[in-house]
Amino acid sequence: MRIQAICIGTELLTGHTVNTNLALMAEALDGCGYTVACEVCIPDELGVIRDTVRAGLAQADVVVTVGGLGPTCDDLTRPAVAEVLDAPLHFDAAIYRHIEEYLRRRNVPLRCEALHVQAQVPERATAIVNRNGTAPGLWCPSADGGHVVVMLPGPPREFGPMFLDDVLPRLRALAPPDVARRGLRVVGVPESIVEERVDRALAGVSGLTKAYCARPLSVDVRLSASPDRAAALDAALEALRAEFGPAALDAGEASVVASIGRRLRGRGWRLATAESCTGGGIAEAITAEAGSSEFFAGGIVCYANDWKTAQLGVRPQTLAAHGAVSPETAREMLDGLMGRTGVEAAIAVTGIAGPGGATPEKPVGLVYMAIGVRDRREVHCRQFPGNRGTVRDRAVATSLILLRNALQESDGAEPAAATPAG
Amino acid sequence: MRIQAICIGTELLTGHTVNTNLALMAEALDGCGYTVACEVCIPDELGVIRDTVRAGLAQADVVVTVGGLGPTCDDLTRPAVAEVLDAPLHFDAAIYRHIEEYLRRRNVPLRCEALHVQAQVPERATAIVNRNGTAPGLWCPSADGGHVVVMLPGPPREFGPMFLDDVLPRLRALAPPDVARRGLRVVGVPESIVEERVDRALAGVSGLTKAYCARPLSVDVRLSASPDRAAALDAALEALRAEFGPAALDAGEASVVASIGRRLRGRGWRLATAESCTGGGIAEAITAEAGSSEFFAGGIVCYANDWKTAQLGVRPQTLAAHGAVSPETAREMLDGLMGRTGVEAAIAVTGIAGPGGATPEKPVGLVYMAIGVRDRREVHCRQFPGNRGTVRDRAVATSLILLRNALQESDGAEPAAATPAG
Numbered sequence: 001m002r003i004q005a006i007c008i009g010t011e012l013l014t015g016h017t018v019n020t021n022l023a024l025m026a027e028a029l030d031g032c033g034y035t036v037a038c039e040v041c042i043p044d045e046l047g048v049i050r051d052t053v054r055a056g057l058a059q060a061d062v063v064v065t066v067g068g069l070g071p072t073c074d075d076l077t078r079p080a081v082a083e084v085l086d087a088p089l090h091f092d093a094a095i096y097r098h099i100e101e102y103l104r105r106r107n108v109p110l111r112c113e114a115l116h117v118q119a120q121v122p123e124r125a126t127a128i129v130n131r132n133g134t135a136p137g138l139w140c141p142s143a144d145g146g147h148v149v150v151m152l153p154g155p156p157r158e159f160g161p162m163f164l165d166d167v168l169p170r171l172r173a174l175a176p177p178d179v180a181r182r183g184l185r186v187v188g189v190p191e192s193i194v195e196e197r198v199d200r201a202l203a204g205v206s207g208l209t210k211a212y213c214a215r216p217l218s219v220d221v222r223l224s225a226s227p228d229r230a231a232a233l234d235a236a237l238e239a240l241r242a243e244f245g246p247a248a249l250d251a252g253e254a255s256v257v258a259s260i261g262r263r264l265r266g267r268g269w270r271l272a273t274a275e276s277c278t279g280g281g282i283a284e285a286i287t288a289e290a291g292s293s294e295f296f297a298g299g300i301v302c303y304a305n306d307w308k309t310a311q312l313g314v315r316p317q318t319l320a321a322h323g324a325v326s327p328e329t330a331r332e333m334l335d336g337l338m339g340r341t342g343v344e345a346a347i348a349v350t351g352i353a354g355p356g357g358a359t360p361e362k363p364v365g366l367v368y369m370a371i372g373v374r375d376r377r378e379v380h381c382r383q384f385p386g387n388r389g390t391v392r393d394r395a396v397a398t399s400l401i402l403l404r405n406a407l408q409e410s411d412g413a414e415p416a417a418a419t420p421a422g
Numbered sequence: 423m424r425i426q427a428i429c430i431g432t433e434l435l436t437g438h439t440v441n442t443n444l445a446l447m448a449e450a451l452d453g454c455g456y457t458v459a460c461e462v463c464i465p466d467e468l469g470v471i472r473d474t475v476r477a478g479l480a481q482a483d484v485v486v487t488v489g490g491l492g493p494t495c496d497d498l499t500r501p502a503v504a505e506v507l508d509a510p511l512h513f514d515a516a517i518y519r520h521i522e523e524y525l526r527r528r529n530v531p532l533r534c535e536a537l538h539v540q541a542q543v544p545e546r547a548t549a550i551v552n553r554n555g556t557a558p559g560l561w562c563p564s565a566d567g568g569h570v571v572v573m574l575p576g577p578p579r580e581f582g583p584m585f586l587d588d589v590l591p592r593l594r595a596l597a598p599p600d601v602a603r604r605g606l607r608v609v610g611v612p613e614s615i616v617e618e619r620v621d622r623a624l625a626g627v628s629g630l631t632k633a634y635c636a637r638p639l640s641v642d643v644r645l646s647a648s649p650d651r652a653a654a655l656d657a658a659l660e661a662l663r664a665e666f667g668p669a670a671l672d673a674g675e676a677s678v679v680a681s682i683g684r685r686l687r688g689r690g691w692r693l694a695t696a697e698s699c700t701g702g703g704i705a706e707a708i709t710a711e712a713g714s715s716e717f718f719a720g721g722i723v724c725y726a727n728d729w730k731t732a733q734l735g736v737r738p739q740t741l742a743a744h745g746a747v748s749p750e751t752a753r754e755m756l757d758g759l760m761g762r763t764g765v766e767a768a769i770a771v772t773g774i775a776g777p778g779g780a781t782p783e784k785p786v787g788l789v790y791m792a793i794g795v796r797d798r799r800e801v802h803c804r805q806f807p808g809n810r811g812t813v814r815d816r817a818v819a820t821s822l823i824l825l826r827n828a829l830q831e832s833d834g835a836e837p838a839a840a841t842p843a844g
Contacts, residue, residue, distance in 0.1 A: 009635075010633050011633070011635040011642075012444070012445075012448070012461075013448050013457065013458040013459070013460070013461065014448055014449065014452040014457070014458075014644075015444075015445045015446065015447070015448030015449025015450070015451075015452055016445075016449065016452075016635050016642060016644075017445070017635060018440060018441070018442055018444075018445040019440070019441055019444065019445070020440055022434070022437070022440075022441065022463070023434075023437045023438075023439070023440040023441070024437065025437070026434070026435050026436055026437035027436065027437025027438070028437070029437075030436040030437055030438075035435065035436070036435045036436075037435070037465075038435070038462065038463065038464055038465075038470075039434075039435065039462070039463040040460065040461070040462050040463070041444065041460065041461040041462075041463070042460050043457075043459070043460075044633070048460070070613065070636075071613070071614045071617075072613065072614065072617045072634055073617070073632075074632075074633055074634065102807065105805060105807065106805070106806075106807060108612050109615065114614045131807065131808060131809070132807055132808040132809070132812050155636060157808060157811070157812045157815065161808075161809060211436070211438070213438040270726075273702075273723070275702075278706075278709075279705050279706050279708070279709025279710070279714075279718075280695075280697075280702030280703065280704070280705030280706040280709065280721055280723065281702065281706045282702070283701050283702030283705075283723040283725075284700075284701050284702040284703045284706045286701070287700075287701025287702065287723075287725060287814075288701070288810075288811065288814070290776070290777055290778065290810055291778070292701075292725075293725060293726070293779075296701075296725050296726075297725060297726045297728070297729055298722070298723045298724050298725045298726055298729035298733065299702055299722075299723035299725075300720070300721075300722060300723070300733075301695070301702065301705040301709075301720045301721035301722070301723070302720045303705075303709060303714075303715060303718050303719060303720045303721075304692075304715070304718075304719045304720055306719070307719055307720035307763070310763070311720065311722075311733075341729070341732070354712070355712055356712065356713070357715075388710075388712055389710065392709075392710070
């Protein structure tokens with residue numbers, strides 16, 4: 001199945017928006033054994049959209065358009081696709097009512113004209129419900145049934161759920177995968193070392209394609225082969241599990257936070273965080289996962305020094321003698337947090353995210369991470385490269401990996417390394 | 423000047439890499455009055471690269487390729503462009519020495535073959551020095567001089583400086599800007615209403631192009647016109663400022679957090695947050711901006727009910743009688759936070775992010791946001807649509823907008839509405 005993506009929106013070509021939709025769609029398709037053959041990014045111009053969709057259909061079985069379904073004058077995907085597919089637009093009363101209801105629930109003033117535009121649907125098209133916005137997606141087959149144009153809205157929080165929950169299952173029903181894939185998520189091992197160890201573990205195995213993706217919290221190893229080689233892929237995955245041992249997430253663990261949560265829930269333990277330079281990012285990452293309320297008690301973002309003292313009991317003498325960014329302060333943040341709240345597991349982080357605040361002895365990127373599991377305490381130091389955002393992201397990722405490893409060691413497993421993957 | 427971008431790399435089409443290069447290039451060009459007419463993203467395949475570059479040259483004056491200049495077997499941009507431009511590759515000794523020197527300084531083992539590949543240059547091409555990697559960029563005019571292909575490496579830290587420092591000045595020397603632009607960021611007004619009001623404010627003004635981009639915290643309005651209409655653009659921008667009043671960010675305010683920060687700093691006030699369902703996301707958003715330590719004291723993530731009581735003094739009777747998600751709890755969180763820490767401004771948020779925890783009376787998406795500025799207190803209720811991530815994102819966005827509006831009102835300005843933009 002040949003798939004082409006067409007991302008529509010002047011904002012993509014003026015740099016006001018980074019195209020994350022392509023990556024989300026491509027990754028989801030890749031995970032199911034399909035490939036995006038090509039992506040084209042074009043402005044909100046009727047003629048350009050029309051010509052690009054037409055050219056796409058000449059080369060691909062499925063064209064997915066993203067964007068241009070909004071209510072404003074520069075949203076032109078609907079009429080362009082209608083023209084290319086020779087499928088005139090008509091008013092769909094059910095879609096109209098859905099949008100009306102959606103806006104009413106949000107107390108947004110109804111603008112009749114805008115509603116009407118978004119309820120225009122090409123002949124033969126079926127609507128894909130948008131739970132996070134007004135414009136429905138549209139699944140529109142060509143007159144001969146040989147091609148499909150799928151139109152989806154551009155805002156990522158609308159596009160993402162619609163693509164993953166509705167479009168992907170429909171595409172999978174159209175044609176079998178082009179390749180079979182297996183994946184393993186490795187935590188705390190740098191990408192180049194992961195590659196070296198994969199090569200070693202799979203020496204002598206042929207006919208598999210290996211790919212690597214360095215993420216903030218892990219390196220993803222992906223194996224692919226033709227669909228008839230599923231057994232060889234399973235054997236290779238087992239070999240990699242043996243190679244990486246505790247550094248590989250278990251099959252049921254989608255993420256480092258899930259791995260942490262499983263270990264905490266199993267013992268009825270609670271987790272808390274104390275954050276300075278990460279500013280709430282660790283708590284945010286933990287609570288982003290549904291079910292985290294079962295083990296996450298809360299967090300203190302002690303951005304100002306007086307908060308470190310008032311909220312966590314860090315001694316002013318410690319701050320004066322060693323500075324807010326020091327192993328001593330990290331340790332007192334951790335001790336104060338665990339002592340005052342009675343949690344069994346905790347993370348405390350202090351560092352210099354930049355661009356300001358650095359000194360010759362304490363450069364941007366210097367971060368101390370204290371990890372507590374019951375009576376055990378560790379303070380780790382890292383010097384992260386990159387700008388403010390990168391340093392914060394790495395500190396969040398590394399501290400979560402360190403906690404996961406500490407919990408795993410307290411299970412009696414062999415310790416794993418902790419280097420952020422990216 | 424018509425510019426087309428061609429991004430080359432299978433990793434972009436499997437979702438392993440988000441294409442940030444396009445946004446960087448497009449934003450820089452846009453800022454100088456040029457436009458990327460179209461972008462195409464293709465895999466590392468010789469034939470596809472060749473055909474896409476050829477098609478690009480048929481439509482554009484300048485084709486910028488990004489990626490495929492590395493030393494490995496899947497880096498094929500050089501030979502593809504050489505073929506299309508009929509400009510045979512030859513070995514360039516100066517480039518070879520530069521790469522050799524670059525690797526030697528970094529103690530990277532020299533791989534002679536890889537060096538040789540990267541020192542191959544099409545006839546007529548001039549090299550663009552790569553200060554952050556080995557592959558030079560290549561500026562290659564067509565034989566008749568009417569077109570240019572610019573080849574740049576894909577890794578963002580190599581691509582970015584080369585594009586901004588070397589390629590952009592050369593492009594600006596080729597042709598004057600195509601358009602003049604002005605922009606306005608509107609906060610707390612839905613996109614369709616923004617358009618309606620823009621149309622009203624600019625009724626009778628012709629020759630301007632309007633574009634809209636809905637972001638999490640704002641709607642961006644962009645006006646463009648031919649370069650000789652700069653005065654008309656300035657007048658239109660003034661008209662929009664008058665129309666939106668306090669809902670428009672000031673010229674010097676890049677974001678809602680910047681707007682909050684400016685108002686707090688001006689008075690020497692401090693801000694704190696108390697978060698339940700947003701789990702630290704508000705503090706994270708505030709501290710993502712450099713300089714936030716000048717006004718942000720800290721935050722309490724009181725995810726568990728016992729933390730709401732212990733850290734913020736929310737009364738157990740309030741939790742029992744009204745529930746954790748209630749205006750009463752939001753108000754006590756705010757009062758406890760401000761009373762205990764002495765900050766002048768604060769946000770407290772409690773809600774149901776889902777998927778669990780909902781009841782018929784309290785559905786997923788119900789969020790209470792309490793805003794405090796000195797003695798003034800407000801509790802706002804919203805019913806956000808969408809999944810866990812969307813509800814959390816909207817609660818973060820809306821509460822920041824509400825705080826900004828409250829600070830603005832305390833300036834004496836007319837109140838602005840608060841609906842998240844998207």
